[in-house]
Amino acid sequence: MQCGGRWATRRLHTWRHRALLMPLSSVCVVRTRSYKTLTTADIDHFRSIFGDESSNGIVSEKEDLERYNTDWTRHWKGKSGLVLRPATVQQTAAILQYCHQEKLAVVPQAGNTGLVGGSVAVRDEIVVTTERLNQIHSLDATTGLLKCQAGCVLQELQEYCSSKGHLVPIDLGAKGSCFIGGNVSTAAGGQYFYRYGSMSANVLGLEVVTGTGQVLNLNYSPQPHLKDNTGYKLHQLFIGAEGTLGIVTGVALKCPRLPLSRQASLLACASYSNVLQVLDAAKIALGETLAALEFMDETVIRLVDEQYPVPVKTEDGSFYPYYVLVETHGACAEHDGAKMEAFLEGCMTDGYVTNGVLAQDLSQLQSFWKIRESANPAVAATGYTYKYDISLAISDFEDWNREMQELLSGLNVLQTNWGHVMDGNLHFNVTTPGIFEKDSAVLERLEPALFDAVIRRGGSISAEHGLGQSKNGYLTKIHDDKKIETMRSIKALFDPNHILNPYKFLPANRTATIS
């Protein structure tokens, strides 16, 4: 396989720096010879799987392929010539059985809203999308157990559950297009993680199709239980596996009752220390009602304000250094309101908060979230954005940002920070204003120095976005050989021909060669 044009330059560069363990994101990945190149006979076979509805099941026209080959960030572009859209578990299994047998590489795709290039092809892998596996099966009113297919859009699940008095325990900006199966496969976190817990906490069972095309019923049918200690918790392996072990087709999720009262405030702080003081005060004063606490810095608020006016400004219309969005969920509006008021009063008296607004109704509450959720599109509209998603001790955030300022000094970039401060999860973004193409000078300044800075502080280089093709090259820096070898063994167990999501997740090995 040849790497041509633009890739060729980078290829030389990569060899020079190979000792630095460059991530796959910044190198040219050569299509490994062990994968078969798609033939017309293969396409005929897939037609036979779909039968009469082949036109729904198979996408191969160039213009139709575009959206499957480009992710939300538009940074990651695949070269897949074939998209398969199974509508049943049986079709999904038949596809993967055949791809396993023929050694055809596959990229499982959900809503394609990831930020690390996990859901698009790297070379010419076949895309298998779960978009037609979109049936909601049931919600048990007593236990809150939701069962649905993996291709259900998160927001549709939220609306369905809400209409029945329950809450999907995950929420994130991409809810309008991400799929629950993608949320499971990326162990998505989101804004209510602190209150409602991780995917590992809430997923009770899964139905998956492995890399050999085997359907595994992992506590999924006939019904999962809140408590079930009858074997290894195999479904947990597929949470956050980014489609490298199998394709999730069915999800059983524990959904709590819908809170009867929601309170929210949008607060301005004069310093990052004040943000931490607000966080501490919220944990104490709001206690079990605390549902979310997000922070955004002045730079990102300024960008958001251009598209969506922010209601908390100084008297002369300028911005405060930090903004905090606090939300509570509770069973009693009177108690929750009293808690929120006492919390705000305390924060103002103690000088932690300089200014702020309290939502008077659900619509105002949603407008606060609109601000928070506009952070991603606002930076994306400003210029090409290098996106990082890290875990750090929250006391380290400010110092880390300072180090990044030094690292990037002299470059015309905007640094923006926001995220789930309560979880120690910082979304750190670097944008080149007005320039919408990747700038290798910026990237080289950022990587691997940025990851080294995270690792030096004992942080995680991926808090919630995952590894995809952007961070897998760094795994050898954060996990020892034994852990990586164990992960490889697990991979080999479920996908012995390594057909699923190659060149990603695990560091390059025999199935993916770095040129």
Add this chain to the structure above:
Amino acid sequence: MQCGGRWATRRLHTWRHRALLMPLSSVCVVRTRSYKTLTTADIDHFRSIFGDESSNGIVSEKEDLERYNTDWTRHWKGKSGLVLRPATVQQTAAILQYCHQEKLAVVPQAGNTGLVGGSVAVRDEIVVTTERLNQIHSLDATTGLLKCQAGCVLQELQEYCSSKGHLVPIDLGAKGSCFIGGNVSTAAGGQYFYRYGSMSANVLGLEVVTGTGQVLNLNYSPQPHLKDNTGYKLHQLFIGAEGTLGIVTGVALKCPRLPLSRQASLLACASYSNVLQVLDAAKIALGETLAALEFMDETVIRLVDEQYPVPVKTEDGSFYPYYVLVETHGACAEHDGAKMEAFLEGCMTDGYVTNGVLAQDLSQLQSFWKIRESANPAVAATGYTYKYDISLAISDFEDWNREMQELLSGLNVLQTNWGHVMDGNLHFNVTTPGIFEKDSAVLERLEPALFDAVIRRGGSISAEHGLGQSKNGYLTKIHDDKKIETMRSIKALFDPNHILNPYKFLPANRTATIS
């Protein structure tokens, strides 16, 4: 290997019923020929591992072995002639490396408080206890992240965390002697499961020694993160694996803040329907403060009352059909008290509750829990008890109990029901009053009919106690071949010589032969 004496009778019986898939608990397990019989050279090798402190590390005197060979229930008795007590991870690894190499069978043991025979030898396996791995490393005041060795006693961890303003998110009757590593290995549930979540939700990282003696650092060092998406969630595999994949040596646990207010009430209900109505009312009225809701039936309350007086009785001193213990955890005593009062008032007005008491202080609250936690010892003191721990739809509990009454009709037994009704988790016990030896007539009536009744209702045959040697024979009834084969493959990956906890957890295979 010969099965002599008492076993011989059962052996004949077992062959007759083999088609019924009798559990290993009721059959004679033959020591598989592939395991080596312990030699003096082996003991010399273990001495070399412990060096100067061999006398602390090795137990081989008959009277000293007794407590390691007998579990809490006294139903399960091992025949181990050697107990090893590593004080470090390195010693644990050296022991398992040697046992792997020599094919010496091992039973990992924590607090030995399990109820399914998981922590004692079946034949002459070497016991490796974590009782000397009992160091608490740290508790991060901001994140509530607790790091400790696996042999820490749960209650000691609770006291340590409590002194620093945090709560260990698990609590159960055996807290005074169970170890946190055992809680992890059995995916223990307990009374606060509904509020604080499962072990899968709360364990952020583990250090384990696999069946080959390899030490795996699974998000344990240098520090785990609340959010960390950098690879397969391997630590989840060891949660609930009952020591069949490795020995857990270090645990990183997410501990929430200690609630500032605790409220509790002990209520009497006239019917099981009333119990369900109380549960529904509690979820609505107590909302996010609801921490626990336990139920006990009249028969078990009567037994408890003999040892520990129950404060809620009828005017003539007799008992009500059902008792419910409700506890709330919150941040504001005034609000929580108001919620509890409104809940109780509603329950009384609606006739769900016939009588009850509200704890006035922590000591009264603890006295309510003393009643609940006396259920196990009270039935054990009454006679030999056949203990079952199942998940069912809560609407099925009463009907299921009725079926069990019919099943056991004509036998002189006491049926007692209690448990975590909110989680659909019923502890069902059958006791032969005054008879402290197992009665095969009772057992044969119960099994496998009882398990069949659970399976027929789509329930789980083990909600939280695990499989051990008492339920592994039923796995083929509840999991399909593909799932069991996948579990076997996972087992083979971490313990290729099958030295860890043989004859348990998985259905009998080539490493354990049913005679």
